[in-house]
Amino acid sequence: MELRLLRYFLAIAREGTVNRAAETLHITQPTLSRQMNQLEYELGVSLFEHQGRGVVLTEDGILLRRRAEEILELVDKTERELSHSEETIMGNITVGYGEIRSMHRLAEYIASFCEFYPLVRFSLFSGTADIVKERMDHGLIDVGLMMEPIDAEMYDYIRMEETERMAVFLRPGDPLAGEEAIRPEQLAGKPLILPHRYLNIMRNWMGPYFQEENVRFVQNLPAMGAILTAMGQGYMLSIEEALPFRDPAKLIAVPMAGGQELHSILAWKRGQPFGQAAESFIRHLKAQKA
Numbered sequence: 180m181e182l183r184l185l186r187y188f189l190a191i192a193r194e195g196t197v198n199r200a201a202e203t204l205h206i207t208q209p210t211l212s213r214q215m216n217q218l219e220y221e222l223g224v225s226l227f228e229h230q231g232r233g234v235v236l237t238e239d240g241i242l243l244r245r246r247a248e249e250i251l252e253l254v255d256k257t258e259r260e261l262s263h264s265e266e267t268i269m270g271n272i273t274v275g276y277g278e279i280r281s282m283h284r285l286a287e288y289i290a291s292f293c294e295f296y297p298l299v300r301f302s303l304f305s306g307t308a309d310i311v312k313e314r315m316d317h318g319l320i321d322v323g324l325m326m327e328p329i330d331a332e333m334y335d336y337i338r339m340e341e342t343e344r345m346a347v348f349l350r351p352g353d354p355l356a357g358e359e360a361i362r363p364e365q366l367a368g369k370p371l372i373l374p375h376r377y378l379n380i381m382r383n384w385m386g387p388y389f390q391e392e393n394v395r396f397v398q399n400l401p402a403m404g405a406i407l408t409a410m411g412q413g414y415m416l417s418i419e420e421a422l423p424f425r426d427p428a429k430l431i432a433v434p435m436a437g438g439q440e441l442h443s444i445l446a447w448k449r450g451q452p453f454g455q456a457a458e459s460f461i462r463h464l465k466a467q468k469a
Contacts, residue, residue, distance in 0.1 A: 182254060184218045185247040187211060188226065192244050195233040205284065206340055270456030273302040275311035276324035278400055280420035281339040281443045285324050288445075292463045299456045307376045307399045315448050321457040322464070326418075326443040336446035337468045343441040345380070346419035346432040348401075348408050360436035363388045370395040370413035372404040380439055381416055405430055 190200040191211070201208040219226055226240035236244060274289070276282055289301060304314065308325035315323050315334075326343055347361045355361055367388040373381050375397050382389050398404045401417045408415040409429045419432050447453070447461055 180218070180221060182251065184214055185251060187214050188218060189244065189247055189251070191215065191227070191234065192236055192240070195235075197234065267298065268296050268455055268459055269298045270454045271300050271302055272322070272454075272457050272460050273304065273320050274322050274324075275304040275306060275314055275320040277308055277311065277326050277418075277443070278305055278421045279324070279326050279343050279418045279443060281324055281326075281341045281343070281445075283420075283423070284339060284341060285445065288464060288467055291467075292460055295463075296456070296459060299460075305400065309376060310399070315446070318448075318451065321453060322445060322447045322460065324443060324445050326441055328441075329444065331444060331446060333449055334444075334446040335449050336444040337464060339443045339445060341443070343443060344419045345377075345384075345416060345435045345438040345441075347435055348405060348415040348417060348422075348430055348432050350409060350411060351428065351431050355433065356431055358433055360434045362436045366414055368393060372396040372398065372407060372413040372415040374401070374417055375399050377416075384435060384438060 187200070187204060190204050191197055194200040194203060197211055197215070198208050201211045204211065215226065222239075222243070224239040225237050226243060227234040228237055274285070276285055293299065293301075304311070304320060306314075308323075308327075308329050311320060311323040311325050312329065314320040324339070347355070347366070349355055355365055358365070363385040366385065368390070371381075371394050373394055373396070376399070378397070395413045396404060396407060401415065401421045404413075404415040404417065405422055405425065407413060416435070419434065422430070422432075425432070445464060447457075453461065
């Protein structure tokens with residue numbers, strides 16, 4: 180019985196629905212349902228009964244919840260005790276990342292690591308996947324969050340669960356602001372602000388409606404493009420979650436109809452010697468996906 184499955188089980192018991200538990204765990208509902216089916220199969224018992232739109236624990240489920248809480252409390256206590264001798268770990272970890280949805284998960288990993296090693300300092304570098312990869316190759320970045328497509332042959336990595344979607348950013352009063360999704364033909368002839376790394380993806384998405392003369396700005400990161408969009412200088416095509424502190428009164432994001440969904444990886448260079456702090460952080464990352 181895996182500890183991860185026990186944590187998933189407790190999340191469902193706590194939230195009362197598989198959907199809400201999946202949201203708190205940052206995994207999909209089908210994935211969580213499959214994991215619980217696996218746990219019930221291994222144990223040979225039913226743990227939940229459906230009640231309305233939620234679930235309640237069976238008698239076996241109630242027993243497992245009590246035992247699971249005891250087991251995980253002991254595991255967490257043991258991990259804290261064993262890591263106590265390492266609390267003096269100091270040093271600097273350089274982390275590079277693209278400004279994408281998975282950045283939120285990376286921040287969670289960093290925050291949980293800092294609880295164990297409060298004396299470690301992080302140097303944070305934002306850039307496109309190409310820039311992060313180049314700096315990793317030169318030993319300037321220890322761990323990098325990069326959006327695919329990326330050549331990861333020289334790296335060890337964990338794949339992030341979040342899906343990155345492309346969206347059109349525009350002003351709230353724009354005629355296209357009420358659309359559920361924006362089609363390529365709706366941007367024909369309009370000034371565009373495009374991400375340099377995904378120019379070909381944007382060209383392919385727009386197809387015959389793409390005209391080079393309508394590309395007013397090309398950028399690597401979205402901050403300046405967002406300001407220009409809010410000023411009415413164009414329509415910015417970028418990652419939907421690229422601007423976590425976006426003011427919806429000035430800028431909104433509408434999904435691209437049929438837009439490509441992308442994924443990201445959290446990687447470190449294979450065979451590269453790391454300092455004690457970076458080694459500990461990489462072990463921490465691996466443990467999150469175990």
